[in-house]
Amino acid sequence: MGSSQSDFQQHFSSLSDKALMEVHRDDLVDAAKAVYDQEMTQRGLVAEDAEEPQSAELSSGEELINVAEFESTEDAARAQEKLRKSGIPAYIAVAVPTAFARQAVDMLDPVSEEDLAAMAEAAKAKA
Numbered sequence: 001m002g003s004s005q006s007d008f009q010q011h012f013s014s015l016s017d018k019a020l021m022e023v024h025r026d027d028l029v030d031a032a033k034a035v036y037d038q039e040m041t042q043r044g045l046v047a048e049d050a051e052e053p054q055s056a057e058l059s060s061g062e063e064l065i066n067v068a069e070f071e072s073t074e075d076a077a078r079a080q081e082k083l084r085k086s087g088i089p090a091y092i093a094v095a096v097p098t099a100f101a102r103q104a105v106d107m108l109d110p111v112s113e114e115d116l117a118a119m120a121e122a123a124k125a126k127a
Contacts (some may be wrong), residue, residue: 003031003032005031009035012035012036013039015057017043020043020045021045025037028078038078038079041077041078042074043075069095072123073092073123091101
């Protein structure tokens with residue numbers, strides 16, 4: 001009998017940060033990899049054996065193209081990490097409806113570390 005996603009979730013969530021980081025992702029089955037990645041992202045951890053993304057800077061005039069949209073920061077962070085591991089530079093942006101653009105810019109410029117932390121906590125509480 002195979003393991004279910006909830007079995008993987010229970011196992012990975014029971015591990016300490018150190019034990020979780022010692023897991024070799026390449027040794028996991030695909031279903032376990034997805035749960036492992038989610039647990040790592042939720043804890044803000046980066047695996048010791050994770051490949052460093054290749055350095056790539058935008059050249060002058062290079063345009064960024066929106067290739068996906070996410071409603072949660074966790075999903076966006078997972079997508080960004082997946083792309084970066086493949087050597088594709090990826091950025092996370094905050095988008096608002098046009099009618100709120102000026103108000104949003106005013107609220108976020110400049111954003112203090114405390115404000116960012118408060119926004120992250122508020123977003124986490126909603127999720």
